[in-house]
Amino acid sequence: MTFALALGVGTRNQKGLWLEVYYPKPMLSPEPSLLAAAQKILNYQGGNQALPVSQTQMRELSDQLTGDQAALAAQLARSERPLVITVLETDDKPASTPEVYLKLQLLSHRLVKPHQVALDGMFALLINTAWTSDGAIDAEELAQRQLEARIQGRHLEVFAVDKFPKMANYVVPNGVRIGDAARVRLGAYLGEGTTVMHEGFVNFNAGTEGTSMVEGRISAGVMVGEGSDLGGGCSTMGTLSGGGNIRISVGKKSLIGANAGIGIPLGDRCTVEAGLYVTAGTKVVLLDEQDQPIKTVKARELAGMNELLFRRNSLNGQVECKINKTAIELNEALHANQ
């Protein structure tokens, strides 16, 4: 069965290379009728391919299709911008920019979860792009476009220069709030009931399972469980640069305090004291119920365990871990997402 398919409209640079593609309704396991139409009209012969589509071909496709996809094809057929149909027969590592964009949008549409799709080698397929009030512009072509805009008496606003656009310009999944849309990159997976405050950040291939208050940073690859909170300015360690190779995650109903951080996966109902960064190699003194030391371990030995409270003893500076008696109760009013 074919893995995914999507009809899209995108932007190419002056050399004709794709900068980005917007897929309004990406699909997993597309209907055979869609593939048959792609075979007939675009001569699709199988494999993973981004097939350029003319307006006429898009109109023909719309005649062959039914329902949502027919309506979408009819709308896209009116576009003067470059059209494309991307077919992923298999979830192999991406081979083109439209394929990367399809996978990022499958994630942000919640059709797949982080780590469920192959993204190997994606950076090399993404061109450094200026995201502007005139849309996507190859960073190398920006100066010329700025000058042209000025000559026309216009001002070209540059929002970001990055390989990734902001998620909200492609999809806003239901039941989320985002204080500053620039802080959530395309490819983020935001579960229903998630609030990302202005200080929060969510990278691609990372996100939240469900109700969460995110005021800290969710690095690439990190997944946060249902009902967990990331306090203001806290950090979850990514694996992209020098962060080691342990995949970081947060279980259910856990709290990473303000300005704290984790370099190990946390289990359910854990708390990390505000300001404490627990790295994998941090030596941690385990305390019993009477706060007496039992033994010293490295934090990585506690990875993924439930009901732990990490704190830095304010009298002697050592990092301590004890059973978390007061697993967090989410502030219901604060978390009411709607």
Ligand SMILES: CC(C)(COP(=O)(O)OP(=O)(O)OC[C@H]1O[C@@H](n2cnc3c(N)ncnc32)[C@H](O)[C@@H]1OP(=O)(O)O)[C@@H](O)C(=O)NCCC(=O)NCCS
């Ligand atoms: C770690 C934390 C959870 C502890 O809170 P708590 O469980 O309510 O504990 P308390 O503050 O009531 O302290 C219990 C006892 O431990 C002591 N204690 C607390 N933190 C300590 C520390 N770092 N070092 C030494 N003793 C400490 C307290 O003094 C108190 O002692 P007592 O029994 O003699 O009175 C809390 O300090 C914290 O950091 N919460 C994070 C909140 C946050 O950042 N939210 C996000 C906002 S954006």
